[in-house]
Structures are given as C-alpha cells and as structure tokens.
Amino acid sequence: MRKKIVAGNWKMNMELSEGVAFATAINSYFKDHPLKDKEVILCTPFIHLGTVSSLLTVKGLTAGAQNCNDHKSGAFTGEISAVMIRSTGAASVIIGHSERRSYYGEDDTLLAAKTVEALRNGLRVIFCCGEVLPEREKNNHFEVVRRQLDKGLFTLPVEEFRKCVIAYEPVWAIGTGVTATPNQAQEMHHFIRDIIKNQYGPDVASDTTILYGGSCKASNAAELFANPDVDGGLIGGASLAKDEFCSIVNAL
Numbered sequence: 213m214r215k216k217i218v219a220g221n222w223k224m225n226m227e228l229s230e231g232v233a234f235a236t237a238i239n240s241y242f243k244d245h246p247l248k249d250k251e252v253i254l255c256t257p258f259i260h261l262g263t264v265s266s267l268l269t270v271k272g273l274t275a276g277a278q279n280c281n282d283h284k285s286g287a288f289t290g291e292i293s294a295v296m297i298r299s300t301g302a303a304s305v306i307i308g309h310s311e312r313r314s315y316y317g318e319d320d321t322l323l324a325a326k327t328v329e330a331l332r333n334g335l336r337v338i339f340c341c342g343e344v345l346p347e348r349e350k351n352n353h354f355e356v357v358r359r360q361l362d363k364g365l366f367t368l369p370v371e372e373f374r375k376c377v378i379a380y381e382p383v384w385a386i387g388t389g390v391t392a393t394p395n396q397a398q399e400m401h402h403f404i405r406d407i408i409k410n411q412y413g414p415d416v417a418s419d420t421t422i423l424y425g426g427s428c429k430a431s432n433a434a435e436l437f438a439n440p441d442v443d444g445g446l447i448g449g450a451s452l453a454k455d456e457f458c459s460i461v462n463a464l
C-alpha cells in the first residue's frame with residue numbers, strides 16, 4: 213500500500229527561533245491528533261534541520277531538506293551534502309523543485325546525480341516534476357514530465373526507485389494562487405503512474421506515492437486528494453500557517 217503524505221516546503225522562510233516555535237506547535241497538534249497511517253514531512257531550511265528533527269516526537273512526523281549537493285564532501289563552499297542532512301536526523305530531501313531548476317539552472321543530469329547521492333545516504337527523495345505554462349498551452353506537458361522522470365529518476369534500479377516519492381507540481385500553479393483542477397491533477401498523476409508501470413511494473417506503480425503541489429490550500433485540498441492517483445500534497449505557502457497546514461493534513 214502506498215503512503216499518504218503531506219510535505220510542507222518552508223522555502224527560505226522563518227528565522228531559527230520562529231521555525232522551532234512553529235515545528236513545536238505542529239508536533240503538539242499531531243500529538244493530540246494522531247496521524248495514524250499518514251505521514252507529514254516538514255522541509256525546513258538547512259539551519260533548522262538539527263533542532264527541528266530532534267523536537268519532532270510524533271509517529272509519522274519527520275523533517276526533510278529542500279535540496280542537497282551531488283557530492284559526498286569536499287571543497288564546495290556554501291553547499292550541504294546528503295550525508296550532512298542525514299546526520300541532522302532528517303529523513304527526506306526535495307530534489308528538482310522548479311525554483312532550483314529555474315533560478316539555479318539545475319538540469320536533469322545534475323538532479324539524477326543528487327538523487328543517487330541522497331538515496332546512498334538513506335534519505336527518501338521527493339522528486340519534483342512539472343511543466344511551465346507555455347508547455348501546457350502547447351499541449352506538451354505530458355512529454356515534459358515524461359522527460360524529467362526519464363532522465364532524473366528512471367535511471368534508478370527498482371529497489372532505489374521504490375524509496376522515492378514523486379511530486380507533480382505544474383510550475384504555473386506554484387505560488388500563483390492558480391491551482392490545477394482536480395481533473396488536471398488526476399490526469400497527470402494517472403499518466404505518471406502509467407509510465408512508472410511501463411518502467412518498473414504494476415506493483416511498483418501502484419506502491420509509488422505521487423503528491424500534488426501548486427497553490428494547494430485548506431479550501432481545495434480535499435477535492436484534489438479525492439482523486440484516486442493523488443496521494444497527498446507538497447505544500448509551499450500554506451505550510452507556513454499552522455491551522456491551514458493542519459487542515460490540509462486533515463483533508464487527506
């Protein structure tokens with residue numbers, strides 16, 4: 213059975229003390245409202261990871277990073293490796309977020325290398341894919357997502373691929389307030405599951421968690437999550453407000 217997951221992507225927000233207070237509040241909320249079979253991941257800035265990881269005590273609630281370097285260690289000033297992330301107690305890392313792809317020029321080859329390095333160090337990878345608006349307008353969105361997954365993820369052997377979660381995030385929906393319709397989300401998630409099936413077989417396809425991301429909030433989460441191939445969400449802006457974020461988790 214595939215996991216149901218809500219991951220919050222804090223991006224470059226919150227000072228350390230704010231992040232610690234926020235994570236403490238989330239932890240105590242889920243202490244009172246057990247997650248049961250669901251998982252919640254708080255993807256914080258690097259500086260929060262050690263402290264936040266150690267204060268998350270609730271079953272199913274863990275910390276994750278938003279990026280990692282593709283090398284193990286060495287002279288890469290300002291970078292953070294997967295082994296360093298793992299040493300904080302964090303369990304996951306986002307790879308291939310559209311902001312990394314567009315602002316920092318991260319291409320499919322680099323993202324494939326980051327994914328391998330993250331998996332080698334025991335991190336679960338949340339691998340992002342998604343088209344920009346002109347690609348959707350030209351009806352190229354399926355091909356774009358297929359290429360991103362082919363090059364970034366489908367080079368993995370099956371036992372490594374099984375440790376990954378996919379996040380479909382149409383770039384035109386990220387931070388814009390424009391959400392994919394439930395039909396658009398389901399259509400793409402179904403397509404992704406289908407290409408996983410071709411690559412790794414039906415059991416792996418059925419076990420893979422596919423999250424939706426892009427202006428998902430408490431008011432639209434339930435209708436997005438109601439789709440059979442949508443297994444949860446990767447949440448940006450709405451992960452920064454406790455009540456909103458917890459409502460999204462409750463909608464799952």
Ligand code: PEP
Pocket residue numbers: 221381385386387388389425426427428446447448449450
């Ligand atoms: C994201 O950045 O992954 C994201 C989904 O952002 P938002 O929810 O703000 O659209």
